[in-house]
Amino acid sequence: MAEALVIKGLSKRFGGLRAVQDVSFTVQENETVALIGPNGAGKTTSFHLITGFHRPDSGSVLAFGHEVVGLKPHDVCALGMARTFQVAKPFGAMTVLANVMTGAFLRDRHIAAARSKAREAIEFVGLGAREQTPAKDLTTIDQRRLEMARALATQPRILLLDEVMAGLNPAEIDQAVALVKKLSASGLTIVIVEHVMRAIMAVARHIVVLDHGQKIAEGAPKEIVENPEVIRAYLGSYVHPPGDAHA
Amino acid sequence: MWETLAQAVINGLLIGGIYALVSIGVTLIFGVVKIVNFAQGEFVMIGMYISFFLATQFGIDPLVSLVVSMPVLFLAGVLIQHFLIRRVLGPNDMPQIFLTFALSLLLLNLSLMLFSANYRTVHTFYSDEAWHIGGLYIPVAKLIAFAVAMALSGLLWVFLHTTDLGRAMRAASQNRDVAMLMGINPNRVFAVAFGTALALAGAAGSLLMPFYSAYPFVGQVFVLMAFVAVVMGTLGNVMGALVASLMMGIAESLGIQFVGADSGLIVVFGLLLLTLAFRPSGLGARRGR
Amino acid sequence: MQTSGTLKWLGLAIGAVVMLALPQLVTSSFAIDIFIRILLFSFIGVAWNLMGGYAKQLSLGHAAYFGLGAYTSTIMQVNYGISPWIGMIAGGVVAMLASLPIGWLCFRLRGPYFTIATIATAQVLMLIFLKFRDFAWGAEGTTIPNLGSAPLMMQFEEKSSYYYVVLGLLAVGLWITHRIEKSWMGYYLVAIGEDEDAAEAVGVNAPKIKRDIYMISAFLTALAGTFYTQYIYFIDPATAFSFNVSIEAALVSIVGGIGTLWGPVIGTVLLETTSALLQSWLGSSVGGIQLTVYSLILMAVILWRPTGLIGFATDVYHRTLRRKPARA
Numbered sequence: 001m002a003e004a005l006v007i008k009g010l011s012k013r014f015g016g017l018r019a020v021q022d023v024s025f026t027v028q029e030n031e032t033v034a035l036i037g038p039n040g041a042g043k044t045t046s047f048h049l050i051t052g053f054h055r056p057d058s059g060s061v062l063a064f065g066h067e068v069v070g071l072k073p074h075d076v077c078a079l080g081m082a083r084t085f086q087v088a089k090p091f092g093a094m095t096v097l098a099n100v101m102t103g104a105f106l107r108d109r110h111i112a113a114a115r116s117k118a119r120e121a122i123e124f125v126g127l128g129a130r131e132q133t134p135a136k137d138l139t140t141i142d143q144r145r146l147e148m149a150r151a152l153a154t155q156p157r158i159l160l161l162d163e164v165m166a167g168l169n170p171a172e173i174d175q176a177v178a179l180v181k182k183l184s185a186s187g188l189t190i191v192i193v194e195h196v197m198r199a200i201m202a203v204a205r206h207i208v209v210l211d212h213g214q215k216i217a218e219g220a221p222k223e224i225v226e227n228p229e230v231i232r233a234y235l236g237s238y239v240h241p242p243g244d245a246h247a
Numbered sequence: 248m249w250e251t252l253a254q255a256v257i258n259g260l261l262i263g264g265i266y267a268l269v270s271i272g273v274t275l276i277f278g279v280v281k282i283v284n285f286a287q288g289e290f291v292m293i294g295m296y297i298s299f300f301l302a303t304q305f306g307i308d309p310l311v312s313l314v315v316s317m318p319v320l321f322l323a324g325v326l327i328q329h330f331l332i333r334r335v336l337g338p339n340d341m342p343q344i345f346l347t348f349a350l351s352l353l354l355l356n357l358s359l360m361l362f363s364a365n366y367r368t369v370h371t372f373y374s375d376e377a378w379h380i381g382g383l384y385i386p387v388a389k390l391i392a393f394a395v396a397m398a399l400s401g402l403l404w405v406f407l408h409t410t411d412l413g414r415a416m417r418a419a420s421q422n423r424d425v426a427m428l429m430g431i432n433p434n435r436v437f438a439v440a441f442g443t444a445l446a447l448a449g450a451a452g453s454l455l456m457p458f459y460s461a462y463p464f465v466g467q468v469f470v471l472m473a474f475v476a477v478v479m480g481t482l483g484n485v486m487g488a489l490v491a492s493l494m495m496g497i498a499e500s501l502g503i504q505f506v507g508a509d510s511g512l513i514v515v516f517g518l519l520l521l522t523l524a525f526r527p528s529g530l531g532a533r534r535g536r
Numbered sequence: 537m538q539t540s541g542t543l544k545w546l547g548l549a550i551g552a553v554v555m556l557a558l559p560q561l562v563t564s565s566f567a568i569d570i571f572i573r574i575l576l577f578s579f580i581g582v583a584w585n586l587m588g589g590y591a592k593q594l595s596l597g598h599a600a601y602f603g604l605g606a607y608t609s610t611i612m613q614v615n616y617g618i619s620p621w622i623g624m625i626a627g628g629v630v631a632m633l634a635s636l637p638i639g640w641l642c643f644r645l646r647g648p649y650f651t652i653a654t655i656a657t658a659q660v661l662m663l664i665f666l667k668f669r670d671f672a673w674g675a676e677g678t679t680i681p682n683l684g685s686a687p688l689m690m691q692f693e694e695k696s697s698y699y700y701v702v703l704g705l706l707a708v709g710l711w712i713t714h715r716i717e718k719s720w721m722g723y724y725l726v727a728i729g730e731d732e733d734a735a736e737a738v739g740v741n742a743p744k745i746k747r748d749i750y751m752i753s754a755f756l757t758a759l760a761g762t763f764y765t766q767y768i769y770f771i772d773p774a775t776a777f778s779f780n781v782s783i784e785a786a787l788v789s790i791v792g793g794i795g796t797l798w799g800p801v802i803g804t805v806l807l808e809t810t811s812a813l814l815q816s817w818l819g820s821s822v823g824g825i826q827l828t829v830y831s832l833i834l835m836a837v838i839l840w841r842p843t844g845l846i847g848f849a850t851d852v853y854h855r856t857l858r859r860k861p862a863r864a
Contacts, residue, residue: 051737073736074737074740077736078739084737085734085737091727093730094726098723098726102723102735102738103738105723105724105739106738106740109720111718150738282648283648283649285648331835331839340592340647341592341794341838344594344651349835352783352830352834353832353835356826357828358824359823360823360825463824471656474652512659516663520656520660523644523653524641524644
């Protein structure tokens, strides 16, 4: 198996706050890795650093051997790394189809080709019936689906999912878990930030735990749940500790 | 040479006090309500016309008419916030920008219809008075305006730092949710912020009247100055707006003195563009992150 | 689909015939003057709408490009005897080039601060041209030498000829908008307008797209500047860089329907007709009345119909459509 994503010594300060501090981890091709940690641990900031939305103070991010630090988000996307946002950012006034076509144009600027590529992605995430709905009228889970479809349409090799399950009910979480598994089965490398432990245990083969911007543990799900330092990090935070099904 | 320079600095500083009242209003609204009020200058104009009519119809001194213009504009601010601004708050920029812009156009052109484009002045017993200190010349009316402007800014600072409502406004300007948690009705906070900002603009108008002409377009000079000052200071920061306004006044005055009488505005816009070029972060760039 | 496509072409053909025949049917010079104003401001609105409407970069400084277009062609014509037809294109190129540094500055800001920065750049250009006395006549401006009938110098004896020139400009503007709207570029523009970060995340090079559309918008606006100067035979900084041009460009688009093909045209028809009626009713003696009414219309649209008249019409159309099957 090849290394899809190699992160080394990633650091970022905001004023006096060390948001991310010397974080390193590696994601193998076609592996699903979860990034977990209490609120403010630096998960979303790490995503911003990896995808070019923020520039790290130091460190390197190699995607299939290409250095992406210093690249703009659209360049990172063109290199095959797509992301979703913690708070879904649909193009509200556009239909679902137009949203996803916007992603598809990255690889093919012809309308017809983009449309068929977009329809494929929409079918894949199960939004086929909503194709002509304005994105602003979608439910929360459908907006998350839309974000995934839009990211998929850019034909990524690595997909970064930022809390795609937040705010979903248990039945919807099951659907989302099934979708992530389906994405992985299609050959994608996935990095997922998530609070819902039940979902993480179901999809991740490898977990990286952040706390106060630092990596405090990594390993297989079973090891992580029993790691005393991880449990300590979660105590006293708002988030339920790992193992609690309803976070 | 040094005297000319000192004189220019004094002139700039004195008018900078008025700019400060306008900028503080702009920055207060931006901080709390999260919109840019394009019509702020027109409320300075309205303050001037209120003082002008009270002076010519009832012989009331413009400085005294401050006690009328400020409450009237406070009330106007509360009403505008309640009936207009409240309806366009949200993530979309377009309605916010163009609603206050339309308000600015409306007030400007209404006053053009009602009062014509004529320049109106009020002559008070202190309008031509000046102190001579060394070789320097300090007009009394401008000095009073500056002193009152600083006093009002100070009062606002005390209000923001010592009262519950003031603290709520400061909290709201940092984090909307915090203000909610404090159990304070955001609509009330918004209305007070908007009203206070307009009252400050009204005060600026009344303070200007003894030495400045009222005409429908007068507000545009002040609002442009305020935008520059607010962009140069940190957005939503009252002290930043105050300091930047005084600096703007001085820069404009130096421009007039050393570049040419019609160069004040070029200097100001030049400063704005330089600020944009070299200090764009934290100036509304990357908003909503 | 087939019939609706045919209907569209039929409508367009009828519209074109009516527009071409109009100056032959209505010969009053007052009326033709109003038609020319409507076409001109529709065209300026169309140019603004490409960037302001689709990509939601709300500029209030398009007078900068109107003025640059007007001055470029006039300087070339008056000082060097070059035809305004060539000057018009040159003006467009100058405006395009000017949009690069101006955009570099202004696009660092978002939302209302972008708008303020655009106002400032247009004002700075006006101030600069006030100072250029040597080759641009300073504050007094200059009149364009009247050559009588000289089509090659964009001078006509018949007002209707000016009408056809500006009608052609508008047609070009609408055609460009249509082509962009139906291509990847249109999707990218709307995406940037909706959420720039999300657009970047799916591979949209937002700074480049904004720069490109700003160049196109500036180019078209400059053409309008040249035309207007030729039409009124006069130029000075206050007219060429008038804030009112910036305002009206944005206003007609918002009132008609921001980010739609026909929005600026419909907005201009409403606003200019209102303005003409007011003028014939009150005379032009009451200063400020036109913009007072414009600002009231603008406020009404923003508070009740943020999608403009087009949005309103579409709503009504859909509502009646939905009701029809229920009745049948």
